[in-house]
Amino acid sequence: MIKLLRNKKQVIFFLLAGTLSALVEIGSFKIFSVQFPRMISWEYNLYGIRYPLSNVFSTSAGIFCNYFLSIWFVFERGKHSKKREFFYFILVSFLSTLVSLTLFQVFYNFVFEDNFDLIFYTLSPEMISKISAILLVAVLNYSVKKRIIFNG
Secondary structure (H helix, E strand, O other): OHHHHHHHHHHHHHHHHHHHHHHHHHHHHHHHHHHHHHHOHHHOOEOOEOOHHHHHHHHHHHHHHHHHHHHHHHOOOOOOOHHHHHHHHHHHHHHHHHHHHHHHHHHHHHHOOOOEEOOOOEEOHHHHHHHHHHHHHHHHHHHHHHHHHHOO
């Protein structure tokens, strides 16, 4: 019973940490995707890749936010040293970033073509693509981080 409650608590804290990290990532992506194209002409389209720097920098901000929230509130330290744990976290996050960037490109170029009106706010195709990629990668991240990094 205690293990079940602990797992539910962990999932809730993971969702909260993930939500906060996603807000950091989405918010910084919004800022970067507006500002970077003004300074760097190829940011909008680099050989068919849309918003490459905005994606990389916003994803990095989300990763570091998620790391600290994960070690403070979500997971117990595993059997790995802090250095190794951080290395694994960054490695998994890097691989997840590649998946997320790929999903973003697929969603942006082939799936989401129109704005989505939420009445109080309108989501652009790039924002819908970013949010969708984050949600899909979050499921993968929880499983890998729980099993391999923190309780490995």
